[in-house]
Amino acid sequence: MAQLRPALLIFILLTLVTGGLYPLLTTALGQWWFPEQANGSLIRINNEVRGSALIGQNFSGAHYFQGRPSATAEAPYNPMASGGSNLPASNPALDEAVRERVAALRAANPQATPTVPVELVTASASGLDNGISPEAARWQIPRVAKARNLTQDEVARLVADATQTPLVGFIGQPVVNLLQLNLALDALSAR
Template structure:
């Protein structure tokens, strides 16, 4: 019996070292060598300081910036510690009210814009952290941003076009615009 216990403890120790120490060190080391940006959170630096990540949305409210998708995280928007959707279905009156309020806010920020509001500007993603919007959502905001920055709409549209990423591998997903990258490009203009 003692021999079996000793063998079991040795196996436990060996597997703990392999799966709890060696494997994480090897995978972390490989990730740092092969994919350093992604392994460190895909951070965006400005003046040597991290200001955000390409993977987590930020709440922009100034009219001179493009606005991302609404976030359903609590206690503040885009809170990575409480990622998740609102779990409100299409027949839930709370969702309907929230969407109406978001449409009203978009219309108030740009009263002359009579175009249909793209759905991704008024509904949160499943994670509540989506950093990207559709090209249609960006195009909807071009007049407001151009006016607030004193730029022509064609200049802002060109910046949106440069910031638009296509489908991954040419076939996966939909074209998208990273809001933080686009706003930083506008600030650098």
């Protein structure tokens, strides 16, 4: 019994520190130092939440740039069911899905080059990617420009403006945030 008391006291102390004090401290510091990121990096237009800069959305219209396919359960880009398809490269179902996606993208983008960027036909590990590479965005410019009656140069400028480059060049790749790009397209079309 003499050994049980110190063990229980340590257990209670560590439970309070790791289960109560530490989460409260990190939450308070996150809200203080990084309030926008701690609250989901929400993008608001006219006081209405239009999405998060961190989580992808399902853009399916020809007048929008489209992201990577989402393999989340129940619905594309479902943040409550994040996860990849878990199909290995040797699985025939993955080959068929990629073939279908390539055919659909080529049909929707007949004026683009025949080589479809691989990220537009393969799902990510999370299924919630919010961006694509600048190359994948540029591949879609002809379709979006035609659908919105804009010049390809106007759309290319918006892609360049929405491209986020890493702080240090050798850490990461440039990424085009699709929500910001599509919102900029909507704002341009509204004018």
